[in-house]
Amino acid sequence: MSLKLKRKIRLLILEIILIVVALIYIYPVFLMFMNSFKSFGEVVSDVIKLPSTIEWKNYLDIMEKMNYPKLFLNNVIITSIGILGIVIFSSSTAYILDRRRTKYTKWIYVAIITPMLIPFQTIMITLLKVMSVVNLNGSTWGLGIQYWGFGIPMATFIYFNFMKTIPNEIDESATIDGASTFKTFVFVIFPLLKSVTATVIVLDVMWIWNDFLLPLLMVNSSKNTQTLVLSAYTFVGQFNTQWHYAMTAMVLAVLPSILFFIFLQKYIVEGVVAGAVKG
Numbered sequence: 001m002s003l004k005l006k007r008k009i010r011l012l013i014l015e016i017i018l019i020v021v022a023l024i025y026i027y028p029v030f031l032m033f034m035n036s037f038k039s040f041g042e043v044v045s046d047v048i049k050l051p052s053t054i055e056w057k058n059y060l061d062i063m064e065k066m067n068y069p070k071l072f073l074n075n076v077i078i079t080s081i082g083i084l085g086i087v088i089f090s091s092s093t094a095y096i097l098d099r100r101r102t103k104y105t106k107w108i109y110v111a112i113i114t115p116m117l118i119p120f121q122t123i124m125i126t127l128l129k130v131m132s133v134v135n136l137n138g139s140t141w142g143l144g145i146q147y148w149g150f151g152i153p154m155a156t157f158i159y160f161n162f163m164k165t166i167p168n169e170i171d172e173s174a175t176i177d178g179a180s181t182f183k184t185f186v187f188v189i190f191p192l193l194k195s196v197t198a199t200v201i202v203l204d205v206m207w208i209w210n211d212f213l214l215p216l217l218m219v220n221s222s223k224n225t226q227t228l229v230l231s232a233y234t235f236v237g238q239f240n241t242q243w244h245y246a247m248t249a250m251v252l253a254v255l256p257s258i259l260f261f262i263f264l265q266k267y268i269v270e271g272v273v274a275g276a277v278k279g
Helices: 003-035 040-045 057-066 068-099 105-117 124-133 140-163 168-176 181-192 194-210 213-218 228-233 243-278
Strands: none
Touching: 003 243, 040 243, 057 068, 057 228, 057 243, 068 105, 068 140, 068 181, 068 194, 068 228, 068 243, 105 140, 124 140, 124 213, 140 194, 140 213, 168 181, 181 194, 194 243, 213 228, 228 243
């Protein structure tokens, strides 16, 4: 058997394994989507069976019960504030750490990325008390700001490793032309971070939009400040669960982020490949 044939066989086996794993993960999502078109009786009687009739009314009912436009706007506000702060602070931090290296740079960098290793559950009670003191709980704006603290460490890690691939000569040329450090970063360096910025945005949008625990702690006190995922959870009760509504609500909650990922997933690949090639 030739080496070329062996390589093709290995690739075929790998593709089959990846397809099987993908189907395992996709199947629950398919069930959720399929059952969102069923009546309550059909969902309870057979969750795997295809719907006998398409219940479009489920979506109309849910959009009214959830006040979908209002909660959708809440998600947009929270996600936009979170992403804006994460991108601005992490990219500028990575730039300064890479360009202004001192004997303390390594320790500062470690201190910034260390929170990635701390489970959220270990600090959530303390966080809730602190946010109550500074009046950032119960507010969509406050929740968006809180995501800065959880998203900046990982984003800084990604930016910092990519920043190494940008030559210092570019900064020196900008300085010779009279640009300040701020202008050099904003108008020269940041545009070169397009691919890695897109990667950070896509990953963090998926995380913030679909997050459940932090919104549950911070904005669950009022229906006007809830997120889509929190509202979808209200259809799941201890003694009575409206499964057809719960499935429909979850589809409406996660669909925007799924579509966002599908349209922008190529930028994740570009960011990873660019960093790998340049590095």
